Amino acid sequence: MSTLNREPENVAAPHVCGDVTQANTATATRDGLHEQWFVACTQRELRRGNPLGVKILGLGVALFRQSNGQVAALIDQCVHRGTRLSAGKLADDCLVCPYHGWRYDGDGRVVHIPTIDGIKPAATPSDYPFRQRSLPVREQDGLIWVFIGDGNADKKPIFRMPFYGQAPWQSYFMVNTFDGDIGMLAQNFMDVPHTVFVHDGIFRSSRGSAMEATVALKAESVEVTYHDEQDKIGMMDWLTNPDHEPLVHTDRFFAPNVTRCDYLWGSRSGFLIVSQITPIDARRSRVYTYIAYRFRLPRWVLRALRPLLHLYTNIVIQQDVRIMRAHRQGLDNAPDFEAHNVRADVVHVGIDRLLAAVRRGETLPEAQRGEKLMRFEI
Structure with missing residues (x-):
């Protein structure tokens, strides 16, 4: 625990x-x-x-x-x-x-x-x-x-926004204030199991089958590679994956405060979400969400669709804002709460360990590094 x-x-x-x-x-x-x-x-x-x-x-x-x-x-x-x-x-x-x-x-x-x-x-x-x-x-x-x-x-290096200003990638930022500290938010942004409950029908829906992933805990990061070519996200396959390519999904946490989620379909379509978490105080954080995408459509069509993409991503992130508020309220109701982790929470545990190492001014001890297989149902 x-x-x-x-x-x-x-x-x-x-x-x-x-x-x-x-x-x-x-x-x-x-x-x-x-x-x-x-x-x-x-x-x-x-x-x-x-x-x-x-x-x-x-x-x-x-x-x-x-x-x-x-x-x-x-x-x-x-x-x-x-x-x-x-x-x-x-x-x-x-x-x-x-x-x-x-x-x-x-x-x-x-x-x-x-x-x-x-x-x-x-x-x-x-x-x-x-x-x-x-x-x-x-x-x-x-x-x-x-x-x-x-x-x-x-x-101290500064994290670079992937593909920023690089054609044919397009990008934009969303800024939101969340209830929660770095650990709570990084765990949410790296958490696939919650998506079928918090984002049901809009980002990912439950299909009652198992999903497997390899979790690599490194000196200053956690990397999760998902092994499910049948996985789907979003509601616009005609836009994101017109060639019906298998989804390559990788999530990363870079200590102390950055998450990056990559969704790639072949070599011509991709969608990236990078979250920069700035702690305001012990209870709240400001999150700068960077969205980068490239899809197999003419640039003028993508420009016309830009307001729709902004609306869609804003709806999804507001769902996370609300669930993190409920999460914070639940923790406030029992200040001595202690989390009970299961096998699917290995990513959460890894983030906790990395943040503890950062606070000590260290990288993650060698004994805590390595790879684990994570399996859960969505």
């Missing part, structure tokens, strides 16, 4: 010392999960001229795009009185606190204080000892990533 994962407690935001001469970053207990890149938003969500506030593992982050196109990320707290900076505005390429107008450049330095500069010539940034912590930021594959850790961000 294994217990469900719990996310780390909230990270305390920076505070100002009593003499208000400098800003420090106070941190609560951290673990290896904090030393990761997380998606803060899509590029479209960060609009020019407006700051955006997000939370990652309980830590507020203020994002804004500078005139040179670069994105800046600061701890979302003014060092003056602690006000949320993302509630402010942008002026002269700086983030302006909405309370007393203190201005921050992209590096987090306070460069203008109205209550001082209003009675003497404008100061230069070096005149002020005040500074808020800035965070490493990267833009890649339509997403904006932030690193909230204390370690070397350059040593």
Whole structure:
């Protein structure tokens, strides 16, 4: 048996010392999960001229795009009185606190204080000892990533979105807030047995037969290869599989927070779902769902069908949003709950073990790696 994962407690935001001469970053207990890149938003969500506030593992982050196109990320707290900076505005390429107008450049330095500069010539940034912590930021594959850790961000790779911008593949993002932590959501996204109950008739229907899969537990990932050429997903075979090719289905979890599900029919048709899970706090997560597809139809037909595909995938993901809310409510009803795993839950156990290793700052121990056969009925 294994217990469900719990996310780390909230990270305390920076505070100002009593003499208000400098800003420090106070941190609560951290673990290896904090030393990761997380998606803060899509590029479209960060609009020019407006700051955006997000939370990652309980830590507020203020994002804004500078005139040179670069994105800046600061701890979302003014060092003056602690006000949320993302509630402010942008002026002269700086983030302006909405309370007393203190201005921050992209590096987090306070460069203008109205209550001082209003009675003497404008100061230069070096005149002020005040500074808020800035965070490493990267833009890649339509997403904006932030690193909230204390370690070397350059040593941590950022997950690439498969086939992003590569013809003939087309892609789009969906963004949703789920009730649940990384472990709960990764287990849901990698869970085939639930699909015949939660997504019955729209994604997969029960046929009363056995399905087998090989589960490979590796140093930093879980890979599940399904052995069922008769398996079908969705309601549009005429679109996804007009040549009646066998379905090749592979699911992967990349520690600590990415799932990838591949559905391929021959060499010309495919459908991918990649879920980037960003923990907001111990109870909620923001999920950036990347959908990539290629089908054996002219591009103009696929463009015309795009709204239908968006509607279909949104219906499916909203079903998962609702079931995870019910799952969270059930856990809240019995805080001392302990999961009872069966053979079909080997994927869940693997995800739990990988996340535990991440929190320790390690890869999965050699003794826990290997392959297992999973068998269940759908």
